[in-house]
Amino acid sequence: MASKKGLDVANTGLLKRTISRAAAGGGGTSNRALFGLSGKMRFREIPLGQIEPDPDQPRRNAQEADIATLAASIEQKGLLQPINVREIAVDRFMIIAGERRYWAFRQLDRETIPALVLDTDDAQALALIENVQRVDLHAIDVARSLERLVEDKGLTQDQAAVLIGKSQEYVARLLGILRLPTAIQEDAPQQSHVSVSVLMELSELGDATLQAQLWERAKAGLTVKAVREAKQQRKASSPAPAAHRTTLRALHKGVASLRDLSDGGSRLDDADREALRTLRSAIDTLLGE
Numbered sequence: 001m002a003s004k005k006g007l008d009v010a011n012t013g014l015l016k017r018t019i020s021r022a023a024a025g026g027g028g029t030s031n032r033a034l035f036g037l038s039g040k041m042r043f044r045e046i047p048l049g050q051i052e053p054d055p056d057q058p059r060r061n062a063q064e065a066d067i068a069t070l071a072a073s074i075e076q077k078g079l080l081q082p083i084n085v086r087e088i089a090v091d092r093f094m095i096i097a098g099e100r101r102y103w104a105f106r107q108l109d110r111e112t113i114p115a116l117v118l119d120t121d122d123a124q125a126l127a128l129i130e131n132v133q134r135v136d137l138h139a140i141d142v143a144r145s146l147e148r149l150v151e152d153k154g155l156t157q158d159q160a161a162v163l164i165g166k167s168q169e170y171v172a173r174l175l176g177i178l179r180l181p182t183a184i185q186e187d188a189p190q191q192s193h194v195s196v197s198v199l200m201e202l203s204e205l206g207d208a209t210l211q212a213q214l215w216e217r218a219k220a221g222l223t224v225k226a227v228r229e230a231k232q233q234r235k236a237s238s239p240a241p242a243a244h245r246t247t248l249r250a251l252h253k254g255v256a257s258l259r260d261l262s263d264g265g266s267r268l269d270d271a272d273r274e275a276l277r278t279l280r281s282a283i284d285t286l287l288g289e
Helices: 009-023 029-036 064-077 099-107 123-132 139-153 157-164 168-179 182-190 196-203 208-219 224-236 242-263 270-287
Strands: 041-047 083-089 092-097 112-118
Touching: 064 099, 083 099, 092 099, 092 112, 099 112, 139 157, 139 168, 139 182, 139 196, 157 168, 168 196, 168 270, 182 208, 196 208, 196 224, 208 224
Parallel strands: 083 112
Antiparallel strands: 041 112, 083 092
């Protein structure tokens, strides 16, 4: 009997929690905004025989060796990210993103595959979703595609996180690399040996001169640990001036007021939550974390 090893348990929980949050409120604003349509999004195991590749997908002829490598990784670690599909008929689905994973599961003789079923025929959304999941794209290009998807379709970072099988924090940090100086963003795709983790750490420095210096060292092999140490040194040598303390006191008062409202029964809506997440990301950047 074929193995039924599927998604990593942590990722399954992440997906289900995020989908649940996206569905909360019975079709509220965030739901209607999802892909510009009904916002329906389902996670399920689908028999491979009910799935077909997109005939218009230009990358459909994957190399056998590439598929074999992916299949070996899935066999060892499980599938870390579901494929994305849309329903084209009753119990018939077409792949939006994840065709390599589909062929790897067939090579492993699996019976089913974890899939995220998206209810959309929006060609632009489908193209962007496929783009953010392409393995041959550099992190800068993935971040740009994801930014377009978030902005054009009004997605929250939680909803975007579902599409790439990552956490909201990862999405925030990935989008953060687009704050890097233009020169670094243009150079990064030619430096494929520099990891996305290094780019994320650099983007959170907030000092263009230091970023440029560390970028040159990163191209020569600077590690993530070394970038973090540089961040800590910068933070230690830059005490907050009195003006910062005044702003911090105002921020403390604002947080206290929000807490009082919450204790009094007032609840945050989706827009308020997204505003707080954006503020949290900005604070993390200031802290260099």
